[in-house]
Amino acid sequence: MVPKPEEVNLLTGGPAAQQIEAEKRPSALDEPVSHWRPRLTLNVMVDDFVFDGASLPADVQRYMKMIQLGKTVQYLPILFIDQLSSRVKDLMVINRSSTELPLTVSYDKISLGRLRFWIHMQDAVYSLQQFGFSEKDADEVKGIFVDTNLYFLALTFFVAAFHLLFDFLAFKNDISFWKKKKSMIGMSTKLWKVKKALKMTITWRGLRPTFQFGACSESERRTEEYDAQAMKYLSYVLYPLCIGGAVYSLLNIKYKSWYSWLINSFVNGVYAFGFLFMLPQLFVNYKMKSVAHLPWKAFTYKAFNTFIDDVFAFIITMPTSHRLACFRDDVVFLVYLYQRWLYPVDKSRVNEFGESYEETPQRKPHTD
Numbered sequence: 001m002v003p004k005p006e007e008v009n010l011l012t013g014g015p016a017a018q019q020i021e022a023e024k025r026p027s028a029l030d031e032p033v034s035h036w037r038p039r040l041t042l043n044v045m046v047d048d049f050v051f052d053g054a055s056l057p058a059d060v061q062r063y064m065k066m067i068q069l070g071k072t073v074q075y076l077p078i079l080f081i082d083q084l085s086s087r088v089k090d091l092m093v094i095n096r097s098s099t100e101l102p103l104t105v106s107y108d109k110i111s112l113g114r115l116r117f118w119i120h121m122q123d124a125v126y127s128l129q130q131f132g133f134s135e136k137d138a139d140e141v142k143g144i145f146v147d148t149n150l151y152f153l154a155l156t157f158f159v160a161a162f163h164l165l166f167d168f169l170a171f172k173n174d175i176s177f178w179k180k181k182k183s184m185i186g187m188s189t190k191l192w193k194v195k196k197a198l199k200m201t202i203t204w205r206g207l208r209p210t211f212q213f214g215a216c217s218e219s220e221r222r223t224e225e226y227d228a229q230a231m232k233y234l235s236y237v238l239y240p241l242c243i244g245g246a247v248y249s250l251l252n253i254k255y256k257s258w259y260s261w262l263i264n265s266f267v268n269g270v271y272a273f274g275f276l277f278m279l280p281q282l283f284v285n286y287k288m289k290s291v292a293h294l295p296w297k298a299f300t301y302k303a304f305n306t307f308i309d310d311v312f313a314f315i316i317t318m319p320t321s322h323r324l325a326c327f328r329d330d331v332v333f334l335v336y337l338y339q340r341w342l343y344p345v346d347k348s349r350v351n352e353f354g355e356s357y358e359e360t361p362q363r364k365p366h367t368d
Contacts, residue, residue, distance in 0.1 A: 001135065002032050003093050007254035010261060035091040036101045041082035043110040043118075051075075059119045060112075080115055083122055084146050088139040121145055140316075148315050156315055163308045170301035177295035185219040187281075187293060223284060230283035231276075238276050242269045271325045278332045285339050296340070303333045 051057075053073060056064070065076045092101065110118075128138045145153065246265040255261040285291050306329040313326040 001035055001088075001091070002030060003035075005256040007256055009254050010250060010258060034094040036094050036098075037086050038090060038092055038102045039086065039104045039106065041085045041106045041108070043080040043082055043108055043115070045078040045080070045112055045115050046109040047112045049112050057116070059116055059123075063119075078115065080110065080118065082118065084118065084125065084142050087143065087146070088135060144315060153315070156311060159308055159311060163305055166301045166304045166308075170298045170305070173295060173298040173301065177298060185223055185293060187223065187284075223288070226284045226287045227280050230280035233283075234276050234279055238272055242272055267319075268321050271321055271328075274325065275328050275332075278329075282332070282335055282339065285336075285343065289343050291336070291340050291343050294336075299333070299336065303329075306330055306333060 051060075060078065063078050063080060066073050067076065094101070125138050125142055128141060129135065133141075148156075242265075245268055246261075249255075249264065250261060255264070281294075285294075306326070309326045310330065313323045
């Protein structure tokens with residue numbers, strides 16, 4: 001296979017010079033070289049299972065070797081060479097200086113059900129490569145099954161179904177919330193990505209709810225002021241952190257090229273901005289001492305999805321920055337919950353619809 005480019009420190013002299021020299025020979029980087037698999041995993045089926053000779057399972061049959069003993073046909077112990085446990089990251093390049101290479105032979109027993117499962121998984125990964133998946137993508141799929149406990153993986157698939165359900169419920173409640181919303185009081189435009197003006201009309205084609213805001217009220221102007229104030233304070237912290245993080249990674253982390261460092265720095269900046277846009281709403285809640293204006297049903301469903309994303313963060317191979325981005329949403333939601341406890345809703349206050357939670361409908365006098 002084609003070897004991976006070596007990661008080097010972009011500021012040091014020796015490795016950087018080697019990188020520049022390698023970049024002058026692009027054809028050499030595309031030449032495949034021999035790699036060594038340092039691990040060999042052998043599995044032998046131990047179940048004493050009697051098969052029907054007329055209907056042998058096709059997946060197991062190709063691994064069976066038959067022998068004739070009198071009038072009966074028996075099969076030798078089924079040997080299965082586990083290809084799934086061989087990951088691309090474990091391969092070692094064989095070069096001219098290699099004199100000795102490590103080899104670990106692992107032997108384990110396997111049941112018939114588990115054997116058939118691994119055979120199907122191995123065939124599925126091979127099919128992905130036939131459909132055009134790169135070896136790296138197929139290797140990540142293998143990692144899901146190899147590096148994760150099967151029971152935990154089955155639980156993850158079950159939880160993923162709830163992820164879709166919560167996505168639907170969050171979307172449904174978002175629509176209901178904005179359909180009834182009459183003003184942007186207490187709502188951070190940075191979080192909700194709604195552009196406001198003195199007169200604004202938003203139309204969702206197909207759903208057809210329409211919002212028309214007239215002149216901004218005093219509360220809306222204060223909300224806009226708190227929102228801008230929060231962004232100003234947070235920018236004082238965000239920009240130095242992004243620049244400092246990029247400089248730190250350049251000094252201490254190895255990269256394949258300057259382009260790789262630039263893309264990584266931009267990605268970290270995107271994650272930082274995503275975190276930044278969630279924080280002004282916390283500041284607006286703090287200044288207004290209220291959280292009654294937030295769509296708590298949609299928040300709750302999205303929080304459930306965030307916790308599910310945390311589970312996937314431990315299973316799927318992903319960059320550390322993306323994994324941390326999954327946990328940042330948990331922190332923000334916990335702060336929202338604390339603010340909800342700190343600023344309880346005053347049920348005796350009349351809302352914009354002229355209604356109060358504590359009002360009881362007056363009964364008409366009964367006339368005989």
